[in-house]
Amino acid sequence: MTLISFAAAYQDNSWHHSPLFEVANRRLRRHTARATPDIRIDGTLIPRLVDHHVHVGLVDPVRLFAGGITHAIDLGWDPQVAHGWTQLNAPVITIAGALLTCVGGYPKNAGWGPTASTREVDGPDAAAAAVAEQQAAGASVIKVTLNSDAGPTPSDALLGGLIAAARASDLPVYAHAQGAGQAERAFTAGVDVLAHAPFSEMLSDELLTAMAAKRMRWVSTLRIHGWGSQTREVEVASDNIRRFAAAGGQVLYGTDAGNGPLTVGLNAHELAALVDAGVDLLPALTAAAPGERARQTNGPDIVALVAGVPPTDTAALPGWLGTARGVSVDALQSEGFS
Numbered sequence: 001m002t003l004i005s006f007a008a009a010y011q012d013n014s015w016h017h018s019p020l021f022e023v024a025n026r027r028l029r030r031h032t033a034r035a036t037p038d039i040r041i042d043g044t045l046i047p048r049l050v051d052h053h054v055h056v057g058l059v060d061p062v063r064l065f066a067g068g069i070t071h072a073i074d075l076g077w078d079p080q081v082a083h084g085w086t087q088l089n090a091p092v093i094t095i096a097g098a099l100l101t102c103v104g105g106y107p108k109n110a111g112w113g114p115t116a117s118t119r120e121v122d123g124p125d126a127a128a129a130a131v132a133e134q135q136a137a138g139a140s141v142i143k144v145t146l147n148s149d150a151g152p153t154p155s156d157a158l159l160g161g162l163i164a165a166a167r168a169s170d171l172p173v174y175a176h177a178q179g180a181g182q183a184e185r186a187f188t189a190g191v192d193v194l195a196h197a198p199f200s201e202m203l204s205d206e207l208l209t210a211m212a213a214k215r216m217r218w219v220s221t222l223r224i225h226g227w228g229s230q231t232r233e234v235e236v237a238s239d240n241i242r243r244f245a246a247a248g249g250q251v252l253y254g255t256d257a258g259n260g261p262l263t264v265g266l267n268a269h270e271l272a273a274l275v276d277a278g279v280d281l282l283p284a285l286t287a288a289a290p291g292e293r294a295r296q297t298n299g300p301d302i303v304a305l306v307a308g309v310p311p312t313d314t315a316a317l318p319g320w321l322g323t324a325r326g327v328s329v330d331a332l333q334s335e336g337f338s
Contacts, residue, residue: 002333004028005037008309009045010282015310021045026300028329039333046304049266049285049324050292051255053195053219056085056093057113058258065090067265068304068324073254073289075099075174075195076107078116079137086138086293090302090326094293096143096174097134100162102154106147106176112259121154127161128168135169141291142166143195146186148179159189172290174219183207192290193217197244197251199225199237205247208240212249217290219254222273227260234273241277251277253284268322272315281317300329 002023009019011030022031028047050071054064057077064072071092074082079097086095098119099107108118121130131142144162146153154162166173172192177183183198184207197218220241225233245251253274255267263269271281295302306324311317 002039003031003035003037004039004041004332006041006045007043009047010286010310011045011047013283017309019045023329023333026329028301028303028332041305041332042308044306044309046282046286046306046324049304049321049326050253050287050289051257052193052252052289053221053254053256055113055256055258057081057117059264061085061088061091061093063264064257065302065326067263068306068321068326069265070302070304070326071289071292072257073141073292075141075143075176076113076117078114079134079139080116081114083138089295089299090328092293092295092302094141094289094291095137095139096141097137097139099143099145099176100130100134100154101145102152102158104152105154106145106150106178108151110150121158121162124155124157124161127158128165131162131165131169131171135171140171140293141174141193141289142171143174143176144191145176146178146182147176148182149200150178153179153182153185156185156189159185163190187211187214187216191216193219193252195219195254196221196224196256197237197241199233199240202236203240203243205243208244208249209247212244212247215250217250217252218244219252220270220274220279220284221254221256221259222277223262223267223270224256224259227262228269238273238277241274241279245277245279250287251279251284252287252289253281263322266322266324268318271318271321275314275318281321285321302326302328303332305332
């Protein structure tokens with residue numbers, strides 16, 4: 001057993017200063033007894049940092065991990081390709097498989113993914129088969145698309161059929177909701193997670209409160225709207241997030257990595273936007289995603305490490321977290337690691 005001390009650690013939803021951990025059989029655990037460490041690391045340990053919306057087909061997962069992401073939720077790609085990502089441990093990747101939609105629905109003709117990344121479903125009777133195909137490829141979440149800005153969307157009957165089929169297999173449902181009324185449609189139908197904070201329209205306080213009360217979750221993805229420019233979509237999504245969070249709604253950190261010129265790894269700009277919207281960063285970054293895949297039992301534990309200690313100024317937290325890197329327990333024990 002090797003004992004390692006850190007300058008700080010985030011665990012059990014709180015910060016701990018000068019904590020001691022033990023490594024045994026390539027697993028990292030808190031060591032509660034007083035002892036002298038074998039290794040001292042002048043950095044902060046965060047056991048997990050999650051990007052709740054990525055497209056691994058468009059980014060390098062090695063770079064995700066190097067940039068601090070220990071867990072990632074891939075929300076749409078060719079399921080036969082995505083299946084291979086479920087075998088990775090650094091980062092741990094959860095997949096949705098193909099995006100499920102109606103005939104001609106988004107993203108069939110969007111051009112950003114391979115043909116097989118979209119699964120057109122021609123009616124409610126075909127919903128169960130479409131869901132089963134994704135699950136057979138290793139999907140532990142299902143994603144449906146409701147993008148009326150880009151074309152037809154699933155009927156209420158088809159949407160209900162897809163959600164019912166997912167429920168029958170104990171798979172949470174994520175939705176891309178874009179266009180007037182689509183976020184409300186997703187909520188009313190029973191979607192668990194919005195893959196993007198609603199950006200098409202300001203949602204009413206009554207709807208936001210109802211979503212929060214039903215424990216619906218939103219993934220942020222604020223940075224995709226203009227990639228740094230202050231657009232109407234940024235303003236709308238930020239305002240919706242601010243009011244949703246104030247109503248007790250859970251906002252999850254997610255970037256839609258692969259969508260344009262975004263940082264691969266922890267995105268300090270996305271984090272800063274969340275701080276501006278009143279979101280508590282660490283819960284948004286560390287929350288387990290609905291349907292998240294467990295780490296493979298072989299291989300060492302993985303964690304995120306940030307140099308130094310967390311800043312006391314909340315405004316400085318995004319920049320500091322943006323320097324995080326993913327490391328394995330084996331690396332932590334390497335001679336000279338710091």
